[in-house]
Amino acid sequence: MAEFIDLVLLAMLAITALRIIFLKDLFAVVMLFGIYSFLSALIFVSLDAVDVAFTEASVGAGISTVLMLGTLALTGRTEKENQHSSLLPLVVVVVTGAALIYGTLDMPPFGAADNPIHEHVAPRYIEESPKEVGLPNMVTSVLASYRGFDTMGETVVVFSAAIGVLSLLGVRRRKENESAESGLMEHRVLHVIAKLVIPMIILFALYVQFHGDFGPGGGFQAGVIAAAAFILYSLVFGLPRAFAVVSPTVLRYLAAFGVLLYAGVGVVSMLKGGHFLDYNVLAANPISGQHYGIIIIELGVGITVFAVMLSIFYAFGSQAERSDIK
Amino acid sequence: MAVLDIISSILLLLGVFFGISGAMGLFRFPDFFTRVHASSVTDTLAAMLIIGGLLLQTSFDLNTAKLLFILLFLMVTSPTASHALAKSARHGGLLTLPESRSDQKES
Numbered sequence: 001m002a003e004f005i006d007l008v009l010l011a012m013l014a015i016t017a018l019r020i021i022f023l024k025d026l027f028a029v030v031m032l033f034g035i036y037s038f039l040s041a042l043i044f045v046s047l048d049a050v051d052v053a054f055t056e057a058s059v060g061a062g063i064s065t066v067l068m069l070g071t072l073a074l075t076g077r078t079e080k081e082n083q084h085s086s087l088l089p090l091v092v093v094v095v096t097g098a099a100l101i102y103g104t105l106d107m108p109p110f111g112a113a114d115n116p117i118h119e120h121v122a123p124r125y126i127e128e129s130p131k132e133v134g135l136p137n138m139v140t141s142v143l144a145s146y147r148g149f150d151t152m153g154e155t156v157v158v159f160s161a162a163i164g165v166l167s168l169l170g171v172r173r174r175k176e177n178e179s180a181e182s183g184l185m186e187h188r189v190l191h192v193i194a195k196l197v198i199p200m201i202i203l204f205a206l207y208v209q210f211h212g213d214f215g216p217g218g219g220f221q222a223g224v225i226a227a228a229a230f231i232l233y234s235l236v237f238g239l240p241r242a243f244a245v246v247s248p249t250v251l252r253y254l255a256a257f258g259v260l261l262y263a264g265v266g267v268v269s270m271l272k273g274g275h276f277l278d279y280n281v282l283a284a285n286p287i288s289g290q291h292y293g294i295i296i297i298e299l300g301v302g303i304t305v306f307a308v309m310l311s312i313f314y315a316f317g318s319q320a321e322r323s324d325i326k
Numbered sequence: 327m328a329v330l331d332i333i334s335s336i337l338l339l340l341g342v343f344f345g346i347s348g349a350m351g352l353f354r355f356p357d358f359f360t361r362v363h364a365s366s367v368t369d370t371l372a373a374m375l376i377i378g379g380l381l382l383q384t385s386f387d388l389n390t391a392k393l394l395f396i397l398l399f400l401m402v403t404s405p406t407a408s409h410a411l412a413k414s415a416r417h418g419g420l421l422t423l424p425e426s427r428s429d430q431k432e433s
Contacts, residue, residue, distance in 0.1 A: 187413065193406040200399065 005046055013039045027077045030068045037061035050216040051139040054208075058224045063309050066231055070316030121146075134287045135213045135294065143218065144294040148277040152262050154220075155301050159259050162308035169315040171248040187236070194236040201229035209302045210295070219298040223305025231313050239317050251311040258304030262297045269293070334382035341375030344368045357423040358415055366408030373400045 016036045023029050037060030044053035108115045125142055133141040143151055209222035234242030266277040274281035279293025351364025377397045384390045421429065 187410065189406060189409055189413075193402060197399075197403060 002046060006043065009039055009043045009046065013043070024079045025077060026072055026075075026079055027069075030065060030072060033068065034061045034065040037064070051137075051143075051218070054216050054221050058221045058228075062228055063224050063231075066228075067309075067312060067316060070313060070320060073320035074316065132286075133290045133294075135291070137212065137214055137216065139216070140213050140218055140294060140298070141290075144297055145279060145290055148266075148279075148293075148297065151297070151301065152259075152266070152277070155259055155262055155304050158308050159255055159304055162255050162311055165312045165315055166252075169319055171311065171314045172318040190236050194232055198229045198233055201232070202226055205229065205302075209298065212298055213291070213294060219301025220305050222298075223302040223307075224309055226302070226306045227309035227313070230310050234313070234317065239314070243314075246310065248311055248314050251307040251314070255304050255307035255311065258300040258302070258307065261300035261303065265293055265296050265300070330382045334379040337375050337379030337382070341372045341379060344375060345372035348372060357426075358420055359412060359422050362408050362412050362415075366405060369408075370401065370404045373397070373404065 013036065016032050016039060020029050020032050020036070023032070037056055041053040041057040041061065044050070044056060125138060125146065129135070129138050129141040129146075133145050135141045205222045205226035208217035208225060209219060212218035212222070230242065230246060233245065265279070265282075269278045269281055270276055272281040277293070277297075279290045280286040282289035282292045345368065348365045348368030351368065352361050355361045355364055374397065377393050377400070381390060381393050381397075384393065
């Protein structure tokens with residue numbers, strides 16, 4: 001039964017991907033990308049990888065759809081006709097695909113118990129992490145403690161993405177009298193519902209942030225969900241009022257602050273006589289040290305992701321508002 | 327327990343039926359507004375029925391509360407989304423099918 005569900009989901013994934021290739025209307029393509037992400041999230045759920053599914057649903061289907069729509073508002077919604085011959089790309093794709101399929105021939109059989117992935121570090125994490133880290137959600141233990149360096153790298157990648165986008169686009173602040181039309185000012189139903197829903201979304205983000213040690217969730221998902229709440233606010237009430245709540249300058253400091261908080265935990269653990277990001281020395285008891293460290297670095301991740309996502313949206317949104325004026 | 331199981335499966339099946347009929351309406355109806363109508367009404371109903379069916383499968387614990395929250399959230403957001411969609415389509419100048427037909431006759 002489970003295999004049947006997987007097959008149906010994978011087939012739908014393939015159909016969506018094919019449709020994306022052949023469609024010329026970019027608006028529909030963005031929507032199909034959202035569906036694609038949701039389908040992959042479902043596949044991850046059926047593979048029992050709920051943390052990954054959660055990230056895929058919130059980042060892939062949620063934020064990136066909004067950001068791509070923001071891009072479309074700048075670039076227009078139809079794809080340009082391709083003038084080049086498509087022979088060379090076809091050859092490249094066929095050769096690459098053939099090489100990849102040839103590579104899969106050497107892979108161990110799917111789902112076999114003696115695959116390398118089941119014999120290397122995974123058993124050690126499963127056996128030792130309850131004693132060494134003591135978190136019920138082992139994914140968070142691996143992500144934040146055993147692989148703390150990698151996660152810090154990911155946070156820095158997110159941060160540098162913000163630097164890239166902001167240096168290319170920049171956030172334009174407009175004067176109050178210029179932007180009377182922004183937002184859905186006439187839309188009373190949306191106003192009421194947004195006021196009702198936004199606090200719930202922020203509460204949920206905080207739950208995901210601080211409950212990530214016990215259930216699926218963590219800094220990345222929480223940051224994205226919190227950013228979604230503010231994006232909803234600025235879509236409904238207009239960018240100027242969103243700037244009044246969280247200004248782009250504050251976001252820039254917050255994005256840097258999250259990374260610094262993460263790295264700061266590492267520096268403090270060095271000062272206390274351990275290695276970089278060795279949480280055992282943060283408290284008298286190694287397990288409480290691990291808990292402190294993980295909660296603080298997850299908070300750093302959440303702050304950075306929130307600030308980066310929101311400032312990228314600000315950058316796109318303020319440019320799109322400007323390009324409306326003709 | 328068996329009675330609850332039967333009620334829950336009836337609710338789930340009804341939810342699936344309304345979900346599918348909403349999808350059919352989305353494909354078969356002639357213009358934007360009827361399509362939004364089909365999908366929004368049945369979507370909300372299908373979500374309520376399916377979550378209601380799932381609620382009966384829980385053993386009254388944290389999962390029940392989570393499902394109730396999801397139900398509340400969907401009941402608020404799903405009609406709002408359809409309303410916003412229809413209203414912005416209207417705002418952008420999209421006509422219903424009878425309106426566009428009468429436009430064509432006049433011109």
